[in-house]
């Protein structure tokens with residue numbers, strides 16, 4: 457059987473699979489102190505804002521930021537926190553497939569999340585101020601941050617009927 461941490465991180469990974477971002481799929485899973493899933497999310501455009509009308513591009517040929525995804529996309533962490541159906545995020549754990557950016561860090565802190573477990577860091581070196589700021593904020597606010605060390609290398613899901 458799989459450990460609780462692998463289980464919740466796997467749910468964040470599965471949620472990431474729903475993202476339509478062609479460059480980076482991110483998933484998040486908010487879990488209560490009792491081990492109950494309160495919310496899951498992935499990076500996507502806001503409800504009612506169609507993927508057919510908004511761009512998924514990283515860069516614009518014309519240098520217009522409005523032709524890129526960045527001003528429009530809701531980050532996975534924010535969606536997981538907002539998808540809680542009014543349960544409080546205070547004291548809870550957030551499992552994320554990628555270390556959160558500074559904007560997500562602010563929301564994580566203000567919503568009272570007490571621990572962030574992440575799988576990978578996007579930051580390549582200390583020059584990426586967004587992720588350095590995120591580390592600084594989470595540390596100053598006393599939010600625990602832990603890199604998840606999986607106990608299983610993979611968790612296959614087989615949709616075949618187990619009796620076959």
Ligand SMILES: O=c1ccn([C@H]2C[C@H](O)[C@@H](COP(=O)(O)O)O2)c(=O)[nH]1
Nearest residue numbers: 477479480482499531532556557560
């Ligand atoms: O904290 C974060 C940071 C980023 N994301 C999402 C937002 C975008 O859809 C991608 C990043 O795309 P790049 O092409 O790597 O710039 O990741 C997030 O959900 N949470």
Ligand SMILES: [Zn+2]
Nearest residue numbers: 531556557560
């Ligand atoms: Zn973010």
